[in-house]
Amino acid sequence: MSDTPHPELDVRARELDRAHVFHSWSAQALLDPPVLAGGLGSTVWDHAGNRWLDFSSQLVNVNIGHQHPAVVKAIHEQADLLTTVAPSTAALVRGEAARRITAHAPSGFSKVFFTNGGADANENAIRMARLHTGRDKVLSTYRSYHGNTGAAIVATGDWRRIPNEYAYGHAHFFGPYPYRSEFWSDSPEQEAERALRHLERVIQSEGPAGIAAILLETVPGTAGILVPPPGYLAGVRALADRYDIVLILDEVMAGFGRTGRWFAFDGYDVVPDLITFAKGVNSGYVPVGGVILSDDIAADFDETVFPGGLTYSGHPLAMASIVGSIDAMEAEGIVENAHRIGVDAIGPGLRDLESRHPLIGEVRGEGVFWAIELVSDRASRAPLSAGAMGQIKKGLFTRGLLPFVQDNRIHVVPPCVVTADEVGRALSIYDDVLAVAERG
CATH class of the missing domain: 3.40.640.10 (Type I PLP-dependent aspartate aminotransferase-like (Major domain))
Structure with missing residues (x-):
């Protein structure tokens, strides 16, 4: 990552993207994709120097982390x-x-x-x-x-x-x-x-x-x-x-x-x-x-x-x-790390969130492959609305986490090289955003 921010390159990347790139699974006029300029391990950043924990692994594929x-x-x-x-x-x-x-x-x-x-x-x-x-x-x-x-x-x-x-x-x-x-x-x-x-x-x-x-x-x-x-x-x-x-x-x-x-x-x-x-x-x-x-x-x-x-x-x-x-x-030992992180950090952390947040209907997963299923009512298990999920996704991104959000779920899918400290930071962000959503 360059020590000198270049926010003008983010502007240029967005201009070129909107002018010339046709995106998959999308209505093109509504898009405003984030700009990514670099990454290392479980972290990515843009040209301006803004950093995010990548808990999407892009499309759940960057198992070994960025730029290994x-x-x-x-x-x-x-x-x-x-x-x-x-x-x-x-x-x-x-x-x-x-x-x-x-x-x-x-x-x-x-x-x-x-x-x-x-x-x-x-x-x-x-x-x-x-x-x-x-x-x-x-x-x-x-x-x-x-x-x-x-x-x-x-x-x-x-x-x-x-x-x-x-x-x-x-x-x-x-x-x-x-x-x-x-x-x-x-x-x-x-x-x-x-x-x-x-x-x-x-x-x-x-x-x-x-x-x-x-x-x-x-x-x-x-x-x-x-x-x-x-x-x-x-x-x-x-x-x-x-x-x-x-x-x-x-x-x-x-x-x-x-x-x-x-x-x-x-x-x-x-x-x-x-x-x-x-x-x-x-x-x-x-x-x-x-x-x-x-x-x-x-x-x-x-x-x-x-x-x-x-x-x-x-x-x-x-x-x-x-x-x-x-x-x-x-x-x-990267595969072993994924197993250990799932058992020792992600699983217990998500179950703790589940115990404290009524929006969470269920957490499930293994390794570095987990889902938080969000509901508007635990008794009926009615899925949380698309509008509410959009606000949650925005809140996660604003607080420095790149999420994978699908339907009424947050998929917790960091790279296999993720550390316990990084998981702790992500859990704190999930906690904050869910608390805001529950306050309405």
Whole structure:
């Protein structure tokens, strides 16, 4: 960060943005995005020198923190060697990246197909499942987000699917959400049991002979950080086995340290057939994603052409950023830090806020992956209004915290390198802003 503030650069950045940049998921005329000029660890700043704790991790992807020197160095060194290479070639850095990824995958996962991000990772996993089974249909939950490409957006369950339903062969079901149960459950165990029964009835009703895959976020992220209740994911695995359906676990947001584990599914007694990833694998320093294939599915294409590819699959700069990131995460105990911070700092701190603020209906999460669900009334669980959420978001930003606010929730999703002191500062800001909101 420069010692000399340059507020005129913030003005120029806003002018250029409004004149020339078309933003995603937005009505363009209403936008007033904050300007970010730099960052380090869990902190970001603008050209004028204003600083914020980044408790959004941008789009829940900067797991290793901003400007980690090992990752920046790896990108620089690769840029000096070879900046780009066709995916049809063999590149040492690509093999090294794949080796590091599969080292953290379950036994029986030896191959990685690299993509440009999470959406096309899910797109290609769906393609692989369809080719492996010879079936077309994909089941996914209503509370989900899988990306904004053809099949991935139709697999998505939220409102963004509806104006984009061009792909075929998708059906949706309700996953578990104990706080707002679709199944009139009164315990997490009952929620899991009833949600599994519902899924089995959907499989039977849709026709298992035509279903290629069940696609699930291991821990649904944008939909609310919905930690699966005990037994649910193992039960989905059992249903997939019973009906000979491929199980795809979307670890795009939940993977690579976010839950305090390398993969979120490591905590849930389940092994999928295909694993999709992006975001945390290199903290978004260079766009990248991919599919980790079970050896069984990978073998399908030993002598049969896989009909998919991307010009930038396994791009050298992205591969170098993966190598640098995973090596640093291992050496510095960053995944372990995420687990410890969740157990010792974020979890207890949020539960303390819940005990004191009637606006909080529930807190839930693990690692550095938490949600504060806000309600206007605890008895009815009515979601807090959009207007009130807008004021809360503004209050957090004004007090020096960059938040992730979705619907009636604040997602507490700092980088995996966040410290206990930084969590304490953030909790104090949440406390102040909620107190103001409750006073009206």
